[in-house]
Amino acid sequence: KKQQDLKTATKVYVNLAEPELASKISAYPVDGIGLLRAEFIIAHIGKHPKKFIEEGKGKEFTDRLADDIASFCKAFYPRPVLYRATDFKTNEYKSLIGGKEYEPEEANPMLGYRGAYRYIHDKRVFELELAAIKKVREKMGLTNLRLMIPFVRTVKDLALVKKVIYDAGLKRSHTFKLFMMVEIPSNVILIDDFINEGIDGISIGSNDLTMLTLGVDRDNQEVESEFDEQNKAMLWSFERVIKAAREHGIESGMCGQAPSE
Numbered sequence: 001k002k003q004q005d006l007k008t009a010t011k012v013y014v015n016l017a018e019p020e021l022a023s024k025i026s027a028y029p030v031d032g033i034g035l036l037r038a039e040f041i042i043a044h045i046g047k048h049p050k051k052f053i054e055e056g057k058g059k060e061f062t063d064r065l066a067d068d069i070a071s072f073c074k075a076f077y078p079r080p081v082l083y084r085a086t087d088f089k090t091n092e093y094k095s096l097i098g099g100k101e102y103e104p105e106e107a108n109p110m111l112g113y114r115g116a117y118r119y120i121h122d123k124r125v126f127e128l129e130l131a132a133i134k135k136v137r138e139k140m141g142l143t144n145l146r147l148m149i150p151f152v153r154t155v156k157d158l159a160l161v162k163k164v165i166y167d168a169g170l171k172r173s174h175t176f177k178l179f180m181m182v183e184i185p186s187n188v189i190l191i192d193d194f195i196n197e198g199i200d201g202i203s204i205g206s207n208d209l210t211m212l213t214l215g216v217d218r219d220n221q222e223v224e225s226e227f228d229e230q231n232k233a234m235l236w237s238f239e240r241v242i243k244a245a246r247e248h249g250i251e252s253g254m255c256g257q258a259p260s261e
Contacts, residue, residue: 013082015255017041019068022075032079033072034203035148035255038086038129041068043096049086049125051098058128065132066140073142080144082179082203085129087150089114110211115151115181120160130168137176148179148203153186155193162198177201179251183208188237191244202245206256210234229258 006029013034014025019041042049045064052061073081089109093099106112119126136142147165152158158180165178172178180187180194183205187194195202206229211218213234218227228234238254245252 011253013080013253013255015260016072019044019071022072026075026079030079032076032144033081034253036069036072036081036083038065038084039088039092041065042086042088044068046097048093048096048098048102049128050102051096053124053128054098058124062128062131062135065129066135069132069145070136070140070142073136073140073145076144077142078144080146080177082146082148083133084148084150084181085119085126087115110208110217115153116149116157116161117151117153119149119164120157123164126164127168130165130170134168134170137170143175146177146179146200148181150181150205151183151208152180152194153184155190155197158194158197158199172198172200177251179203181205181255182241183212185209185213185237188213188241191241192248195244195248195250199250201251201253202241204238204241204252204254204256206234206238206254206258209237209256210258213237229256 011031013032014030015035015037016022016025016033017037017040042065045061049061052058069083090103090106090113091109093103104113133145133147136145149158149161152161170176177200179201180199182188182191182202207218210216210227210229214226214228214231216223216226218224242252
């Protein structure tokens with residue numbers, strides 16, 4: 001409680017996933033939710049979204065997702081809530097009811113069928129998510145909700161995903177901001193191109209970016225000691241994208257484990 005008046009040089013956002021914690025955490029002196037993870041909400045719903053679609057219950061999925069997202073937006077209103085669209089890897093999706101029917105077997109799910117590419121390759125699940133966002137913003141009036149796209153490998157993928165979002169009737173505005181995760185070395189190398197494609201902010205996913213830059217799986221005990229977000233290559237990467245965001249006048253943040261530690 002003594003720390004509530006501390007001024008920080010940056011805004012402080014929380015990573016959040018559990019709806020039951022929303023009102024408790026919103027009482028803290030934080031500026032909003034910097035990462036609302038779709039995966040936890042959908043795991044809580046428990047069934048693979050494509051199973052809902054197959055059963056003709058897509059609307060039920062959208063409504064349940066909207067209710068959960070709304071609980072965070074209400075608790076934090078008018079502070080921003082940044083919802084990151086689904087970034088389940090295939091092995092994670094398989095644990096949901098019906099998951100085994102819809103997910104391919106992959107030798108390396110981290111580098112596989114995930115993130116933005118999924119939304120382009122098969123739009124249906126992403127369209128349900130977009131419908132939920134629209135419902136929260138337009139029907140429930142919670143305009144503090146923003147959207148973040150994960151694991152965008154190429155600028156072309158970003159352009160294609162933006163078209164799906166636009167086609168769903170969601171347009172960037174002074175309240176509806178579109179963010180992109182920066183978590184692949186290609187995002188760092190081509191950061192200006194990604195920003196010029198038209199986004200309102202970036203968030204550095206330091207976990208994946210460190211793994212993919214240093215070639216280290218942090219979940220593998222044999223090599224986990226090599227995982228270091230403060231490696232010079234990482235600090236150079238972070239600085240590069242933050243400077244680019246600043247030059248282009250868009251927001252930048254960080255949402256991996258590094259800042260919390």
